[in-house]
Amino acid sequence: MEGREILLAEPRGFCAGVDRAIEIVERALRKFGAPIYVRHEIVHNTYVVNDLKAKGAIFIEDLADVPPGATLVFSAHGVSQAVRREAAQRGFQVFDATCPLVTKVHVEVAKLHKEGYEFIMIGHKGHPEVEGTMGQLTDGIYLVEDVADVERVRLRNPEKVAVVTQTTLSVDDAAEILAAVKRRFPQVREPKKQDICYATQNRQDAVKLLAREVDVVIVVGSPTSSNSNRLREVAARLGTPAYMVDGPQDLRAEWLDGRQRVGLTAGASAPDVLVQQVIARLKELGAVAVRRMQGVQETVHFPLPKGLGDKSMNEAAAEGRFAP
Structure with a gap:
């Protein structure tokens, strides 16, 4: 086209x-x-x-x-x-x-466990982050993947329960499940700041804006990436056809048939080099212009562990470690 x-x-x-x-x-x-x-x-x-x-x-x-x-x-x-x-x-x-934002959840679990709390964890069974968080305790932490799971939870003391969340969930899904938890356990203690990380939230918000402006959404991310899968789902829920690719080799020309505007994003674990390769392939398939949407500018930087040193945000950016 x-x-x-x-x-x-x-x-x-x-x-x-x-x-x-x-x-x-x-x-x-x-x-x-x-x-x-x-x-x-x-x-x-x-x-x-x-x-x-x-x-x-x-x-x-x-x-x-x-x-x-x-x-x-x-x-x-x-x-x-x-x-x-x-x-x-x-x-x-x-x-x-x-990730320090996952560590924050682990610290919260350890602290409240000492105070006698049990936990409901909202997340996906088998995901390594969920296994890590659940594995902070030997018992007293229950995984819920959907609203129906909430009804099956049996607590020793429903008056003393806290909720934690996998950091890479769909913001909307997590909110729906959390609402069910609050209905069943009105005394539930929530984190001061939601566990879903800033980057997951920002990328989902950006896709919500993107999906309304385009005819198809392409998400760069691997099949095992939770946050990348959630981006595809967010776009699809808004009625925009959405596909996930591990790289340019996965793009299919028929996805673009009759579609003038192609939205492109990438999960939090996908490097910018793949985005550039996908752009190049889209140009081979007929794209002639690239436009960036307005969005949140992220400036978060986490220090490295002792023994490995640290570097400034500018040095990291100069190396291309942060996508432009």
């Missing part, structure tokens, strides 16, 4: 937690040399994981696969207390790349 236009969501792509996690692995590789072992994918993106593998990172699920004395990095999703204890017992040098 003549004159097809690409509209870029703002913000999109890497968030501060993802940027920090990748930087931890890269710095550990430079400082200690390959191999560096990483428990679980550092972030849920195929390109990022393959890039780090090529530099000498080895991704494992079982700590028994890590040799004694090795350097180990915990992924951005966080780990259970059992994993932390096992890593300490095995004597690894550990660097924790858990």
